[in-house]
Amino acid sequence: MTDTMFGSENEHWVCPNDRQLALRAKLRTGWSIHTFQSERQRKAQTLEKRELDLIMSVIHRAEQHEIIEQHRIGRLVERLENMRRSAVGNGLSQCLLCGEVFGLLSSSSVLCLDCCMKVCTKCGIETAGSQKRAQWLCKICSEQREVQYHMVSGGAKYGLNSLLIVVAYVLWSALEMNCFVDVFYVCFLAATLGTLDFSLLYDQENNALHCTINKAKGLKPMDHNGLSDPYVKLHLLPGASKANKLRTKTLRNTLNPVWSETLTYYGITDEDMVRKTLRISVCDEDKFRHNEFIGETRIPLKKLKPNQTKNFSNCLEKHYIHPFLYNDKSLEERGRIMISLKYSSQKCGLVVGIIRCAHLAAMDANGFSDPYVKTYLKPDENKKSKHKTAVKKKTLNPEFNEEFFYEIKYADLSKKTLEVTVWDYDIGKSNDFIGGVSLGINANGERLKHWFDCLKNKDKKIERWHTLTNELPGSGYND
Known part of the structure; x- marks a missing residue:
């Protein structure tokens, strides 16, 4: 569609085209527009060095806050996963964490409010309920609450506000110069962690789930050299544990790794396909420190059709911990x-x-x-x-x-x-x-x-x- 112009030679009023109308509708800025400028006038309205420096400083600040927040959340989640892996008891006749057997001559047991498993008083944390009654949490559930709190509050406290400033400033500049900017594309550029290409196949006859990890593109750099050493790990939720963890090989010094590896889960039933979710995480391997989390994506297995390969190309997201995916069922599964x-x-x-x-x-x-x-x-x-x-x-x-x-x-x-x-x-x-x-x-x-x-x-x-x-x-x- 072409623009229709009205008015004098110096001031042209123009009916906006569909693309401009769509953008203004998203921004709720009204329907009128005072536009049409020559190429010379457009060039005259380019951003000054001071404005460019301001944008770059905000972007740099946002990136720094994002890195700090990513490391902080990663340490909390890593500590939580280590606690889950080190749990040795059954939560019934033994303490869930340390494995101490309950009895008359040994430690007394308390029931965790969240997971309903038994722990000893050394592995439990006493809290006060709404009726001022003593309530207990095992250290795993207490740590999980801590992680959830920080993940909900962390985004608003650090990177999110800075990113909103960047997006708003870029959109404002684009409107001033009458340029079309896709809002979602700007947000994506400001916060991308990369994309992951993979495919899933449920072999119903053999009760197997085949996960082919193809490649990733544009991963977030995690090392000092501006690159990463990425690998992919898989978990089935609920019930994430070392038993159902699968992982690819590590590729060195790349942000665009190509794995082309197939990882297989055996013993997958039709009930699992309805109930479970596959978590695919991309991490950076570090020889001297803890491995760093880059991003993840989750696929409910009910989206798959038996014996049909489904291809995915998903944007990676930050850690997302949902209480229903870490409930007591994960502790009941024995294999x-x-x-x-x-x-x-x-x-x-x-x-x-x-x-x-x-x-x-x-x-x-x-x-x-x-x-x-x-x-x-x-x-x-x-x-x-x-x-x-x-x-x-x-x-x-x-x-x-x-x-x-x-x-x-x-x-x-x-x-x-x-x-x-x-x-x-x-x-x-x-x-x-x-x-x-x-x-x-x-x-x-x-x-x-x-x-x-x-x-x-x-x-x-x-x-x-x-x-x-x-x-x-x-x-x-x-x-």
Whole structure:
């Protein structure tokens, strides 16, 4: 659309075009405009050196505040994640943080107001409620509240005001010179952390989520040389822990890294795809200090369609901590196990396959476990049906690929229950129970369906993923 001019030769009144009308509508500055200037007049209205210096000083101040705030928030979040990783108890019979067992002769327990887990008084912080009653928070939840408070107040206190000044000044200058400026583009330039290209594929048949990290562009420099050493790490929320953390390799001295790596989560169910969110974080690796957070993006898995690859090119954002993504469910999850069942007509027995585990709970101080699996076919009064796999050292995602055989008549199989437990092997003390699952006529949901599918399909191997529960089965399981 062209502008229509009215008035004398020196003063031209012009009907604004659609682009100008759209900009003025966003800025709520009215509908009239006094414009049309020659190229010479436009050049005469360029910004003076003093004005340019003012803009540059504001931008520099905003960047400095942003860096300070980024480091501060990063340290708080890093400390919170370290506390979560170092938690060794189950929050029921043990202190969630230090693992001390509760009892008459040991420490008393208090219940955390936020996560509803039990901690000892040394690992809890007493607060006053609205009715002046004593309320307790575990140190993790107390630290989480602190991080949330600083993240909400930090943006308004530091970088945000300066950025608004820059954006307002640039827009005002553009209006004075009758230039069209995209408001969102200016804001993006003032606060960008970079973009990340990646793709996601949910393989429904194999219960796997494939995450291909392609490349990033325009990352924020974090090192003194104006570059970064970026890598990408993935977490599934809720339930973020070392068990479900995946990461790419680190690329040195670049702001435009190309990874082209595929990271895979196994044991992902349709329920997970509805309930969980994938957090993708870009960080800068530092050999001598803590790694620095650059930015993140989050994808609710319900956006994906089974067996269809979806490509993303997302702008990175700052840390965002939502209480619903760090609730007590993250502490209840014990991991997953993949089991195969087959009744062999030729051998007249049940073949149980222990294939692999995923996202197991960490039981050792180093943030890992030394897991192995035990199986029983019950009822078994003499405990002769016990089988166990080899121990896999220092892993939360072990692969076993072992099979056990139980000689049993097909008619008797419907009366039996297969109990599978996962343990952490310890030297010199009792092994720690990680989680268990029972398959049989008294089970329900996927566990019952798996058992019936085995009974209905002789000589056919049926594989299923099952969620481990934190309830220890019968007394025969004490290890």
